[in-house]
Amino acid sequence: MSHLDQTLFNALIRRGIDDRGLHRRALERVRDPALQILLFENLETxxxxxxxxxxxVRADGxxxxxxxxLAGSLRTLAADVSTRFAGHRDAAWVQCLARHECxxxxxxxxxxxxxxxxTEAGLNRQLDRLYGMHRDMHCLAGTTHG
Known part of the structure; x- marks a missing residue:
């Protein structure tokens, strides 16, 4: 793996960590048990x-x-504040997560x-996982109105 590939992978890792933090916050805040299960599955993914x-990255030294x-932490904080005042919190979290997941x-x-x-083969495997999350979140977001 070249230095450029490692840099790209690390950018994806940081973005994934940011989104994982957002999902964790949402899981703490939503009330619907079915949504909690979906968010838990997304966290595992x-x-x-x-x-x-x-x-x-480690395997390639x-x-x-x-x-x-920092931007990811700020997005999580902003999402927490904005959804706190939403009329339908769970729906607001779904919309927020769908946008960030996209x-x-x-x-x-x-x-x-x-x-x-x-490195394309490794990333394509990850893309398959993300497409699954994408379908789930956007299906839910399309049927959930805040």
Missing amino acids: LDSLIGDLQAQ GTPAERGT GLLHSFERRVQRTGRR
Whole structure:
């Protein structure tokens, strides 16, 4: 893995950690048991995705990112504040998570296009996981109005 690939992987790891933090906050705040189960499953997917990417960076002799970004922390705080005042908190969290999950998915898609063939297979496996989350969240967001 080239230095550029490691940099790209670490950017994805940090973005995944940011989204995982947002999902954790949402899981603490939502009330619907079915939504809690979905968020827990999404957290497991994100944990696995982050762990796999970190392992790939380590396997190629690099140092993987272990923390998210300041911007991600601020997004989580802003989401917490904005959903707190929503009429339907669970629906507001779903809408927020769907937007952020879409950004994570697009980040992965862009990175797949920018990396070499060797790393593309690993990222494509991660993309499959994200597409599953994408379908779930956007299906739910489409049927949930705040």
